[in-house]
Amino acid sequence: MTTALTGPYLRSWAVRALAGLRRHRDEINRLNVFPIPDSDTGTNMTATMECAVARLEDATGSAGDADAAETAAALAAGAVTGARGNSGMVLSQILRAVADTAAMSATGDLSARAVPVMLSRAGKLVTDALSHPVEGTILTVLRQAGDGAQAVVDADPEASLGTVVTAARDAAVTALEQTTGQLDVLGEAGVVDAGGRGLVVILQALVDALETGTETGTETGTETGTETGAAGGTGSFRGSVGTGPADPSHGAGSEPHLELVFTFRGDAAALRTALGELGDSVVVVGDGADAHRAHVHTRHPGQLIERIFALGSVTGLRVEALPEQPAARGVRPVSPVIALLPAGAATGGLADLFRGAGAEVCDTSESLAEALGALPGPGIVLTNGQDTAEVFAGLDRVGREFGREVTVVDTGSFVGGLAALAVHSPGADPDDDAEDMADAVHGQRWTDVTVPPAGQQTGQDPVVDVVDVVEAVAAAVNALLADGGELVTVLCRAECGPGIGDAVAGAVREAHPDAEVHVVTVPGLPVDAQVGVE
Incomplete structure (x- = not known):
């Protein structure tokens, strides 16, 4: 494994991140309930990464021999210029942090010790860009990813690049799981933060790039994470949650609710003030030179557009209608x-x-x-x-x-x-x-798994041996995958014992490292486990 993030590895990371975002785009869109449930977080992050990779190809060609500083600069420039939506703006600042950190490197590449610096820089840029930073969002996931990487470096200054990056990914996964309880709108909808989910996809792509090298023709590796539903579990994030209630600060009313995204050259502080007075969800990000990309939701588009054009040069203005919000909060839309x-x-x-x-x-x-x-x-x-x-x-x-x-x-x-x-x-x-x-x-092919009880406690469910359940599930997965498949879903009866989900997930992943694995522990499941393969 490489000891530094070189230009070719950054290119591989970017291409894999784009492929991962495309693959998980619909899932991330379905998780999007904050700041408004417009189901476009996955689309916007994917579109922004597409612009970043396209700029990289234009700037360096397909040979991939540029160093990390040059590669990251091209990615950041493309992301800032092409940033779509709130989440795209945030992603552009993460890539800008990579570029800033690489530019400070004496070698032009990024070492293991540079990873927490890069993530910390990203957190600062994102915080500065947001008008009202909110916990329980991608900002929280990003900060804890940086903390996870820093903890490894503090404990072992000679830790490998792969170890540090994996720690960042794992910390991000843990932080993402916790977002449901940190933001009321996420808890009401029973989902994790959509932007944070996108960040986990991007960090997973970096882990994969380091493990498999600079080739970008195929994707390998398996996602790490937890289910997006309300039940606990271990495995990949499976986005299948409908829309939920939105932040009432966006309100409801007769005026059209529009999203404006544009490039601005002029007084950024004055721009931010104007956007804050006439809108919300304000994000203003710089490209490191003289231009800024701005994002805002507003019910006063005519007045706001007039003001921003008076403040400076505005180009690339894009206007989209936003969905209206329910007047009452906490009412879950009825699913058909x-x-x-x-x-x-x-x-x-x-x-x-x-x-x-x-x-x-x-x-x-x-x-x-x-x-x-x-x-x-x-x-x-x-x-x-x-x-x-x-x-x-x-x-x-x-x-x-x-x-x-x-x-x-x-x-x-x-x-x-x-x-x-x-x-x-x-x-x-x-x-x-x-x-x-x-x-x-x-x-999908599926089967039930039932293990003979190892004993019976009076007045309680039959007692089964966790090891027996794990072995039975592993055998079932082996049999189902013999006919092909790449996605494994396992439901485990929580009453089988503490840690049953982790034990099953570990055994299945060890036996089938190329499979995407979802494991959920479910209280009251009528069988010990149920396995599906697609």
């Missing part, structure tokens, strides 16, 4: 997708898991009929292996009483239901949405 669960499971681990994935839940034909009748339009029912006779009885009642159109997707299992929800697109045509879900389920 309803997941069937076993009787008595409408509360607890399974219910939390499926609600976090963007579905309503029902455990009886009566509750199903009521839920479908309350929908404003067509509904989609995921069977999840439950009794379909009761399903159709409920559908008959809905048809008679409400005239509601309902599509049933026979998911066959809980992991099948999660696979369907992973491709669910809120607002899409219901027939197309259901077809996409059915295709996702069709592409």
Whole structure:
């Protein structure tokens, strides 16, 4: 493994980060509920990284022989110029921090000890760029990534570059998990911060680049993280959460709510003041020279545009309409997708898991009929292996009483239901949405895992040996992957014992390092484990 981040390694990192953002774009978009749920964080981060990589290609060609300072400068310039949205602005400052740190290097490359300096610099630039920095966002994840890297360097000044970068990635993952509890709007929606998720993808790309070298033709490596749903677990982030309530500071009203993004040359302090007086979500980032890229949400576009043109030179102005916000906070939008669960499971681990994935839940034909009748339009029912006779009885009642159109997707299992929800697109045509879900389920193979109990405690669930469960799950994964697949989803019954999720995740990843692995511990799961492979 290399001892320094050279130009070729930075190029590899950037290309891998772009590929990762493209792969996770829809997932990140679905997590986007702050500052407003406009579902564009993944799109904006991807577009910004595309501009960064394009500028790098223009500046240095495809040979990749530029040093880190030259490579990082090109990436930063492209990102600042092409930054899209709030999250793109933040990403541009992270790349600018890489460039600033590389420019200070005597060799033009970045050592292991430069990594925490780079991340600390990024945190400062991002904080300075934001009008109102908020904890529980990408800013928090970025700062803790830097702290994680610094802790390794402090403990061992000779720590390898790979060790320091991996520590930064791991600290970012931990910080991301905690964002749900740090920001009310994230907690209400049951999601992690979208921008922070994008940062984890980018740091994972750096880990992969260091582990596999400077070749960028293929992607390798597996994501590390946790599920985005409400249930706890270990594994990759699987973005499948619908929109949630937004920060009421954006308000609702009759005036159009617009996003303005533009390049500005002039007095940046005066610009920031004007944007703050007539808008919010203000971000102003510099390119290190004389230009700034600005972002703002406003309900006074005419007045604001007049002011910014009076303050200096404005180019590349882009205006987009933003979605209106609900007047009440804390009201979760009703999902048209309803997941069937076993009787008595409408509360607890399974219910939390499926609600976090963007579905309503029902455990009886009566509750199903009521839920479908309350929908404003067509509904989609995921069977999840439950009794379909009761399903159709409920559908008959809905048809008679409400005239509601309902599509049933026979998911066959809980992991099948999660696979369907992973491709669910809120607002899409219901027939197309259901077809996409059915295709996702069709592409998955699954099995239940049940281990004979090792004993019985009076009045409690049967006691199983964690080692037996881990071995049984590993065997099931091996059998399913024998016919191909790259995505493994494992649900583990939490009652199997403490640490069951970590133990299963470790065993599966060790046996299949190229697979993307999701493991979730679920209280009350009716089997010891359920495994799905796609």
